[in-house]
Amino acid sequence: MDPINAVAERLGIDQQHLIPYGNTKAKVSLDAIRENGPRGKLVVVTGITPTPAGEGKTTTSIGLTDGLGRLGHKPVVNLREPALGPIFGIKGGGTGGGKARIVPEDEINIHFTGDAHAVGSTHNLLAALVENAVYRNNACDMSPEGITWSRVTDASDRALRQITTGLGGNANSPLRETRFDFITASEIMAILALTSDLDDLRVRLSRIVVGTSRSGDPVSVGDLGLAGPLLAVMRQTIMPNLVQTMEGQPAIVHSGPFGNIAHGCSSIIADRLALGYADIVITEAGFASDLGFEKFMHIKTRQSGLPVSAAVLVASVRALRWHGGVLRRNLAQPNLDAMKAGAGNLVHHINIVRSFGLPVVVALNRFEGDSTEELQAAAAIAQQAGAYATAEYSGFADGGEGGVVLAEAVARAAHDPSVAPDTIDYAYDLDASIEDKVLGLAKRVYGAGSVTWTPDARRRARFFATQGWDKLPICMAKTHLSISHDPTLKGSPSGYAFPVSDIRASVGAGFLYTLAGRIETLPGLPSQPRALAMDVTSDGEIVNL
């Protein structure tokens, strides 16, 4: 591992802008952001609908970056911060895998530079301040039942999903039913990912709606005068974090919002910083192109105004077999027919990306047991569907060497004037009604024929319009295991009715999130948590992380 100073110096970031956290991590002052002068190309990494094990998008983003480095480019990879909870449950860390990793892994996965802790403390400070204001009848006529702001935790603690607070009499708060969410599900985490500076952070924090008054009016942080202390807890959190890949390429890892009830992308500030120094910035969007990529376009870059040059669509033969109906236990065996039967999913995701006007490079992430026939057939299908290029990728096994072919294709796509998008073709206008926005997404992105709304959701949408919130973009909270709302619908379902069950507003972050089915905002632990195998040596090294 290089000292973080050296990584910054190679990238051209002045040492005075670094706030070190140990010798291999640093926060970077916002003063380092350069908006003029040479700009890098922004490339977003997305994927096809994954198996429950995932398609290796993070690993591909990292190996691609190392490949670009080997080709002499000056890349940066921008990733989300891993959440603490999943490390101890099923999923594990969020720093890549095999030879395509960012380091120091253990520190990035556990505590890092404290951003998630700051978000959690800010969220819970707000909860305490709101609860206290209501307790003291000083909260814009909000009753205890009117509070909608939750609390958050970084533990996968199912017992906290639904709780009653305020037991024990008058010295405590009034009795109330409420919930804990995961820190990554906090609106403040989404705000961190979308904000541009401290002044904008104040505006967004002030806009957060924490409840409803007795007369039915939304009550915001600004109404209660609470933005100041929240800023005090968050002020250093908005500085992006610099680390490196195992091959010494710079990685900016900043913010970690959920990919369903939030937009699942790393921060705008991180992209702005990277684009002033790198010639190509690889930035990952959560889940598949029907979720993270769509939100990257409609919520993140539509707001940041940062032009996107190309997309990488991570696919695997393995996942296409899955979409073709192969059972999970048989996924490791070649199955050309099943792969072809499932390839509609790949085609659909290529279409999603192309519908925005972007060139798409399909990365075929190789797994053991992939046959040459399958890989070639998948590539041919992708080409036929209009992919700019396809490339096999083996960064997990081979590091940057396994990413060179992909890197070459991606660099070409990002710099090819013949495919550079003039304007982005969005799926909806911001001025359209909430219903029309959702319909636009459902038809173009989810392949649906129509949208159904529950009466409650429709009523709520109408109320949002009275508040002017209908001008906000839509953040769809739905399963990531299907293009549709139904995780059992593999491949490329189409023509079905897409059901909206509820709609909520993240006014601070700046989007409405519609729910298609139930989304768990606080995970639980499995019967054999990964935690049980974990240990620390006398030297302080973590084992089985």
Next chain:
Amino acid sequence: MDPINAVAERLGIDQQHLIPYGNTKAKVSLDAIRENGPRGKLVVVTGITPTPAGEGKTTTSIGLTDGLGRLGHKPVVNLREPALGPIFGIKGGGTGGGKARIVPEDEINIHFTGDAHAVGSTHNLLAALVENAVYRNNACDMSPEGITWSRVTDASDRALRQITTGLGGNANSPLRETRFDFITASEIMAILALTSDLDDLRVRLSRIVVGTSRSGDPVSVGDLGLAGPLLAVMRQTIMPNLVQTMEGQPAIVHSGPFGNIAHGCSSIIADRLALGYADIVITEAGFASDLGFEKFMHIKTRQSGLPVSAAVLVASVRALRWHGGVLRRNLAQPNLDAMKAGAGNLVHHINIVRSFGLPVVVALNRFEGDSTEELQAAAAIAQQAGAYATAEYSGFADGGEGGVVLAEAVARAAHDPSVAPDTIDYAYDLDASIEDKVLGLAKRVYGAGSVTWTPDARRRARFFATQGWDKLPICMAKTHLSISHDPTLKGSPSGYAFPVSDIRASVGAGFLYTLAGRIETLPGLPSQPRALAMDVTSDGEIVNL
């Protein structure tokens, strides 16, 4: 502010042992601890029974250190880490005041190097793992009702003092009544303060009792095999944090356990580190000598084996007036008679310190409105009671210059062979029964004539003895506003019956805590929280912290 590297270099700590957190804070590797070679003198700062506003112990510790520096000594001041919650409530930060402060204040008070966050995450991870083990019938025959481990938060959130978890059906945990404590009240915070290294940390974490099985046996972290993941979250937290005073003297700020249900002292590791480099180490113990100092002797140094050379007893004329019956609103006016009437409190605290065999220097912390007569009379009373020396102190107003006289007296006491304690005279033997230990404390330290026990407390103490826990020292949780259990008893109450209402075990930390009255382990916010005045400028400076 000097760069933290320069502070470390002046002290003699090798740069390779520093893990920077920004340019003015650093963690110090445990490899820097030197147990051989020249050793500094350890001086503990305690106080008389304070008014609700406090006696300025932290400020005195810092100004004394700056005074020592001005005299050419090589001091270090060891303090506890401030908790995040109180900053937003009534109390404010924990970094001193006026011209006697440690810096960077805003960063020490908010997040610092993340230690409290790590303790909170570790505590709550354990809660989730225990709850999950019970949920899956895999917890040494512990039922949901058998769980005693709480959860913690850094928000002053009274609504969480008593809650019901697990609502919402079978997918969540079984319904259960439980509570949140403050992070500073976590047994893991007490462990952090008492541990010596990673191996010892494992032993202590393993010993934590998280509940009781159906057959009535205690169930520990070790029984459930959960120490490994807890260590993974805590491993860097045990490194002490180096900062500086406003005059550039080194300050080690590490761990922040409560001063009632825990022992209220900064970490043993911090003292061990400092004593290998400084010639005099000023370490603060929480509250007055009947709490923090007594616990410093019986719990902290009795275990660490680090010899104590002297104690500083912080007193103020103002507080003596209060003990003499003056109302709070009149405390700023000279009142010689009231001061003399309340001086019994000062004498009692001098006696407490002397009863251990230590020389005591009385620091008269000057406040506006103190008359020369009062100060002289207080000094005379202290001398007569056997103080080694007395010195007026004005560090709040004058910085190190206001601490020079005190520093001279303290350095003399710490180095005077004629008063160096051969052995410490403890108030109880570790082998004595729980009842006898408490009686020893009550008579010598609290001035009581006898001790009463509730039947429940006595039964519980008997159970603890069957587990061998009766060999642990006692950590008394009682009010800090009186030498007794009753906050209304000012001055020097004596001969009364000291009532023990309950007893609990912090087996991991290594003490039993007896309760005399109700101790709130999660504060609430006042009607006008300090948070409301707080703000952050566009430059990132916090206003009204």
